[in-house]
Amino acid sequence: MSGGFTRDELAIDPLDLAVMLLGSELESVAGEGPVRARIVEVEAYRGLDDPASHSYRGRTPRNDVMWGPAGHLYVYFVYGMHFCANVVGTRDGEPGAVLLRAAEVVEGAPLAKARRPKARGDGSLAGGPAILTTVLGLGREHNGLDLTDPASPVRLLAGERVDADRVRTGPRVGVAAAMEVPWRFWVDGSPAVSAYRRGGKRSPR
């Protein structure tokens, strides 16, 4: 079980896809690549009834990719300065995607570090969704890429399986809506996993 995924393997409920993606690797040859990173933290966004999902308000040119096909890359711009990357997963034609939150760089660390001149550390960690896209050199131009296509500059590779007892779940980070839904998944013990911050403005109370 190595190499790339097939589209059928990824055309599943984003909740299942989220778990499957833990331990898999994203490789990018964008720019001067390659940089390859092992995914250790993800969040699922799914359907028309999830207020935190971009798909909640219906299909728009921006979120069009979320409607499938599965296995494509959904990149969006946030906060006027950051990009975040998702893997599209669909169930019964519902829109859905898995946000890639954190990863460990396993190849191309020097380039990864060079892409983050202000950061401390050795460039082997990508702890945060916007850091992950920076390290891999991902941007708007990569939106909609087929991650299962061997010719694609960004590909998803099956990595080492993560033991089920090392998978943790909890509420999504920075999301005010649907906090009761534990749709965040991460690999216990990875130094790249971000510290939890609750959603919404400041701490209500």
Add this chain to the structure above:
DNA sequence: TTTCGGATCCCCT
């Protein structure tokens, strides 16, 4: 056309 809020990161205290 205008308004407003957001799946964030980094530096400073």
Add this chain to the structure above:
DNA sequence: GGGGATCCGAAAA
């Protein structure tokens, strides 16, 4: 532990 940077997408009017 808190606030500023900085700009796009969607909704309202």
